[in-house]
């Protein structure tokens with residue numbers, strides 16, 4: 347009998363830790379730089395009729411004999427209009443040695459953790475080691491895991507949170523300060539949130555840049571996850587001219603209008619693999635521009651599958 351493991355959202359919440367996903371994602375980025383990974387370009391199915399979008403991301407990680415494919419949606423009116431999440435979907439993890447599916451799991455938790463993990467890996471190589479103050483823009487699902495990941499790799503003392511919806515920032519502050527033990531302060535403006543901070547994560551679906559160069563402190567590190575594809579932008583163009591910009595994958599990043607080849611210093615995997623140095627001065631502004639890659643889904647999906655098997659969590663179905 348061949349078994350297929352089904353992992354629901356609550357199963358994943360029981361098995362995944364940010365620490366393990368950061369390790370898995372860091373290894374996957376290194377593998378990407380070293381040519382151990384096959385990753386087709388992601389593709390998008392637009393659903394303008396319902397103001398939504400579907401994305402398909404996939405990768406083969408040869409060193410681990412695993413294929414991961416994610417089908418996930420982005421419907422950003424869902425929370426306010428229908429009390430439904432903005433992002434849902436499934437991740438399939440399969441054994442690439444025999445070509446057999448191993449697990450099907452909720453994509454929203456995998457996405458949140460693997461997207462947070464990029465901020466963690468990037469902060470490890472690009473933020474100043476003495477970073478203590480963070481700012482999070484967008485008090486939604488990704489904003490939460492951005493903070494979890496930053497707290498995992500840095501010794502944070504305070505976090506400013508800014509959201510266009512004040513009630514969301516308030517909920518974030520009470521929930522995340524209890525979860526992390528870090529003081530979370532609600533900011534009333536973008537400027538206030540950025541004042542004297544060392545690390546920033548932007549996790550909003552904004553189509554209009556809202557962070558300007560003058561608002562940034564010297565030596566700040568910023569991870570942008572909200573502007574994950576064409577049409578979205580959170581930092582103004584001048585910031586990309588002034589900063590050291592690291593992307594997850596050149597071809598994917600260059601689909602965005604605000605990034606040109608001359609802006610891109612390195613891919614994250616090149617920095618992790620030591621092919622290019624990360625931060626080299628305490629004064630430079632560094633940016634990790636994340637689009638979200640199939641390797642992150644495959645690596646986080648495999649980590650979830652392995653941990654769930656070990657902890658005997660999930661529903662096993664007879665596949666064939």
Ligand SMILES: NC(=O)c1ccc[n+]([C@@H]2O[C@H](COP(=O)([O-])OP(=O)(O)OC[C@H]3O[C@@H](n4cnc5c(N)ncnc54)[C@H](O)[C@@H]3O)[C@@H](O)[C@H]2O)c1
Pocket residue numbers: 420422425432433457461483484485486487488489508509510511514549550551552556570571572573574578636637638639
């Ligand atoms: N790079 C990646 O790998 C990746 C992965 C997942 C999601 N994303 C992107 O991240 C963004 C956030 O996703 P989410 O799942 O957290 O959504 P969400 O709906 O849970 O949260 C988004 C939050 O941003 C707030 N917001 C919107 N515009 C804002 C603005 N201009 N300034 C401040 N706050 C603002 C909203 O009020 C909301 O609280 C989306 O653009 C999504 O597509 C990227």
